[in-house]
Amino acid sequence: MSPVLAGVLQLLALIAALALAYRPLGDHMARVYSSEKHYKPEKWIYKAIGANPAAEMRWPAYLRAVLAFSAVSVLFLYALQRAQGILPGSLGFVAIDPDQAFNTAASFVANTNWQSYYGEQAMGHVVQTGGLAVQNFVSAAVGMAVAVALVRGFARSRTGELGNFWADLVRGTVRILLPISVVGAIVLVACGAIQNFAGIHEVGQFTGGTQQWNGGAVASQEVIKELGTNGGGYFNANSAHPFENPNPFSNLFEIFLILVIPFALTRTFGRMVGNLRQGYAILATMATIWIGFTALMMWTEFAHHGPAFDVAGGAMEGKETRFGVGASAIFSVATTLTSTGAVNSFHSSYTGLGGGIQLLGMQLGEIAPGGVGSGLYGMLIMAIIAVFIAGLMVGRTPEYLGKKIGTREIKFAACYILITPALVLGFTAAAMALDTPADSMTNTGAHGFSEILYAYTSGANNNGSAFAGLNADTQWFNSTIGIAMLLGRFLPMVFVLALAGSLAEQKPVPETAGTLRTDKPLYTGLLVGTILIVTGLTYFPALALGPLAEGLAS
Numbered sequence: 001m002s003p004v005l006a007g008v009l010q011l012l013a014l015i016a017a018l019a020l021a022y023r024p025l026g027d028h029m030a031r032v033y034s035s036e037k038h039y040k041p042e043k044w045i046y047k048a049i050g051a052n053p054a055a056e057m058r059w060p061a062y063l064r065a066v067l068a069f070s071a072v073s074v075l076f077l078y079a080l081q082r083a084q085g086i087l088p089g090s091l092g093f094v095a096i097d098p099d100q101a102f103n104t105a106a107s108f109v110a111n112t113n114w115q116s117y118y119g120e121q122a123m124g125h126v127v128q129t130g131g132l133a134v135q136n137f138v139s140a141a142v143g144m145a146v147a148v149a150l151v152r153g154f155a156r157s158r159t160g161e162l163g164n165f166w167a168d169l170v171r172g173t174v175r176i177l178l179p180i181s182v183v184g185a186i187v188l189v190a191c192g193a194i195q196n197f198a199g200i201h202e203v204g205q206f207t208g209g210t211q212q213w214n215g216g217a218v219a220s221q222e223v224i225k226e227l228g229t230n231g232g233g234y235f236n237a238n239s240a241h242p243f244e245n246p247n248p249f250s251n252l253f254e255i256f257l258i259l260v261i262p263f264a265l266t267r268t269f270g271r272m273v274g275n276l277r278q279g280y281a282i283l284a285t286m287a288t289i290w291i292g293f294t295a296l297m298m299w300t301e302f303a304h305h306g307p308a309f310d311v312a313g314g315a316m317e318g319k320e321t322r323f324g325v326g327a328s329a330i331f332s333v334a335t336t337l338t339s340t341g342a343v344n345s346f347h348s349s350y351t352g353l354g355g356g357i358q359l360l361g362m363q364l365g366e367i368a369p370g371g372v373g374s375g376l377y378g379m380l381i382m383a384i385i386a387v388f389i390a391g392l393m394v395g396r397t398p399e400y401l402g403k404k405i406g407t408r409e410i411k412f413a414a415c416y417i418l419i420t421p422a423l424v425l426g427f428t429a430a431a432m433a434l435d436t437p438a439d440s441m442t443n444t445g446a447h448g449f450s451e452i453l454y455a456y457t458s459g460a461n462n463n464g465s466a467f468a469g470l471n472a473d474t475q476w477f478n479s480t481i482g483i484a485m486l487l488g489r490f491l492p493m494v495f496v497l498a499l500a501g502s503l504a505e506q507k508p509v510p511e512t513a514g515t516l517r518t519d520k521p522l523y524t525g526l527l528v529g530t531i532l533i534v535t536g537l538t539y540f541p542a543l544a545l546g547p548l549a550e551g552l553a554s
Contacts, residue, residue, distance in 0.1 A: 004302055007326015010252055011294060014330065017256050018263055025260060026267025026279075032175045033148045033168060034272065042170050053167035058160040059501030062149055065165035066142060066493060070109050073135060074486075077105040080131045081123075090124035091200055091214055103478035108135040110489035111143055111371060113225065113232030113341050113464040114481060116473040120214055120235045125197050132232060133221045137181075140228030141172035143373030146493050147265065148272075150377045153500030154401045155273045157508050160501050176261075177228060184223035184257060191253070192246030193219040218243055226257035229371040231341025231464040239331070239344040240320050251323050251331065251344060258334045258342070262369035263287075265376045273401055277519035282379055284524045289368035289531065290337055293361055297329040300353045318349025329354075336361035339371030341464025348451070348468040352551030355450055355467065356543055362461045363539045364531055365420065371462065377496050383518070384413045384499075386530040390516050390523075399515055402508040412499040419491050421538045423460040423484050428453050428542065431480070440471040446553070450546035455481060460488035 038046070038053055046053050057065065080087075081096040081104060096104065100117060107114040108131075117123075123132070145168035152162050189195050198215025218234045222244050225232055235241040245251055263283065270279020301315045302325055319328040328345040335342050336358045347358055361368075367378040384400055388410050391398030398405040405413075431437035431452050441448040447469075454467035459481040466472070472481065517523060 003324055003326055004298075006324065007298055007302075007329065010248075010327055011298075011330055014252060014255055014259075018259055021256075021260050022264050022267060022283075025264040027271060029144075029176060029261075029264065029268040030271035032171050033163075033268070035171075038167075039174070042174055045170050045174075046166065049166065051164075051166035053164050053170070055164055056161035057164055059149075059162055059497040062162050062165050063494060063497045066146065066497075067490060069138075069165075069169070070142065070490065073109045073138065074105045077108060077131050077135060078102060080127055081105065084124055084127050087124065087126045089126045089197065093122055093124050096122065096127075099475045099478040100473065103482040104132075106482040106485045107459075107464065108132055108230070108232060109139055110462055110485040111139040111228070111230055111339060111374070112459060112462040112485045112489070113230045114459055114466070114472075114485060115232055115236075115464070116478055116481075118236040119233055120216075125216060128221065128234060129217050133217070133224065136221065136224040136228050136230045136232070137173050137177050138169065140177060140224075140230065140372045141169050143371055144172045144176070144261075144265075145169050145373065146496055147373035147376040148268075150380060150496055150500040150503075151269050151272045153503035154380075154403060156504045157506060160505050162497070162500050162504060177224065180227055181220065181224045184227060184253075185220045187253060188219040188222055188250060191250035192242070193222060193250065194243045195219040213243075222254070223257060226254045226340065226342060227261065227372075229258060229262065229338045229340040229375075231335065231339075231343075233342065239342045240346075242322075245344055248323060248327060251327050254342070254344075255331055255334050258338055258340050259290075259369060261372050262338055262375040265373070266369075269376060269380075275401070275519065278401060281519045281524050281527075282376075282383065284521070285527045285531075286367070286369040286375070286379065288524070288528055289364070290333065293337060293357055293368070294330055294333045297333050297354055297357050298326060300351050300357065301325045301329050315349075315351055315354075318346030320344060332358060333361060335465055336463060337364070337366060337368045337370070339366045339374055339462045339464075341458065341466075343465050346468055347454070347465060348447075352446075352547050352549075352553070355454070356547030356551060358465075358467075359450070359454055359457055359543060359547060360535065360539070362457045362463050363421075363424070363543075364535050365417070366461050366463060367531070374462065378416075378492075381413050381416050381496070381499075382531050382534075383527055384409065385417065385534065386523070386527045387516055387518065388413075389530060390526060394514075396514055399509050400518060402511070403503045403506050404509055408502055409499060412495045412502065416492050416495040416499075417534065419495075420460050420488055423488050424453070424456045424539075425542060427456040427460070427480050427484055431456070431476070434476075436474075437476050440474055440477065442469045442471070446546050446550040450550065453542055453546050456484055459484040462489050 081101040085095045149162040196215040200214045239245040266279045266283040270276040387398040451470040
């Protein structure tokens with residue numbers, strides 16, 4: 001079987017698996033967030049944290065709860081890392097340096113999981129399992145809660161109440177993420193991923209000596225890092241490491257985990273607003289971009305000519321032979337079009353245009369299908385922008401799901417889409433202008449610029465994948481990327497929740513003959529075009545200096 005055919009068949013199998021899971025998972029999540037029943041374990045949690053799950057919150061209260069919980073999470077994870085040297089199960093590792101501890105705490109709480117350290121050489125069992133893995137669950141649940149709050153803004157009228165953050169957080173963790181993770185961890189263990197609390201041991205005889213590895217609860221952390229679109233690996237090689245991702249089946253399963261909740265949330269959205277066709281329109285937009293990017297990535301990586309590429313079946317540099325070009329390309333697009341950041345190949349070794357696709361996937365806002373929760377609310381923001389543009393074309397006040405998109409709503413949406421580009425381009429410009437950050441680059445020219453651009457794009461978009469080739473474990477990058485991750489995660493949430501509150505206060509607008517039908521293919525095409533044009537206008541000059549220049553020169 002040719003490598004190209006193998007890649008296409010894997011893509012078709014992945015699409016089939018996602019289609020089978022779409023309806024049951026989407027409906028289940030709609031029931032979870034609409035239910036008034038509280039399970040006994042959930043009641044214990046509410047009692048422990050002193051929360052009243054029945055109390056409705058307006059958007060300022062909901063936002064304060066999100067920020068308070070996240071701030072406490074950052075402080076806890078920072079303190080846990082700084083105290084590692086005196087903790088049991090530390091495997092002899094010392095406390096993490098202050099700048100790196102801040103970067104890691106910000107990273108995992110922001111659902112970014114950017115790592116400027118070697119996991120197997122820095123973190124013991126307590127930090128990995130009690131700190132990082134816990135944040136993989138709750139940071140994903142926070143994103144889902146904010147998305148559901150925005151959906152309630154569309155679904156409700158004449159009220160500013162958006163639900164209860166604590167109830168949404170607990171239910172998302174207990175009823176959605178935890179059950180799937182238990183089953184998924186068993187699947188990964190069956191595939192060969194390790195799950196233990198072993199210490200450091202020698203794993204084999206190599207030329208000149210032996211190699212040492214430590215064990216860990218890898219399978220359980222691997223499944224939630226993919227399911228929650230987190231991305232932080234137990235080992236430095238991340239999902240390219242055989243202990244995390246042993247074989248082609250586990251690789252395909254992990255890609256499925258990355259995509260399943262973001263895609264299924266579109267059905268949850270349709271259920272909660274009472275119009276499944278609206279959910280299908282959002283799904284079609286996400287799927288169009290994802291499939292298009294995947295096909296383009298596979299083409300760029302398979303299309304190189306020359307004896308070496310022909311023998312290898314494509315650009316195999318930096319890719320695992322047990323996965324090949326096709327599976328690596330599918331994983332690469334899935335992880336950069338979501339806020340996952342897990343990698344099963346060396347992104348810096350992709351072709352110039354391949355690296356550009358990875359960058360553009362994150363710069364779209366990671367909305368196709370995007371992160372758990374963040375992909376849905378990011379896409380709904382773009383949907384509002386699209387109906388606003390359509391309204392300008394026909395001279396009519398735009399409407400979406402029975403709500404008027406007025407001056408206030410469009411200001412919130414505009415602020416949302418401007419935050420991340422400002423962070424990415426501002427920090428990239430500063431890093432390129434100063435001498436010290438530039439010293440961390442192992443490449444010069446267009447590729448070196450791409451390393452810097454990729455790092456801040458990954459951080460501000462809460463992705464966390466690394467282009468590699470950049471020494472990011474410096475005070476400058478640990479601090480600035482940490483700030484970019486926090487601002488890139490929580491500033492957009494301010495405008496999402498403010499928009500949700502504004503929409504919830506409105507009364508429904510009856511549909512008329514002049515109302516734009518947002519559940520038709522025409523609108524889907526308009527939404528796809530809006531996403532690509534807005535992103536292209538924002539990032540094209542930076543992309544032209546980096547991956548496009550490199551790709552055209554090769």
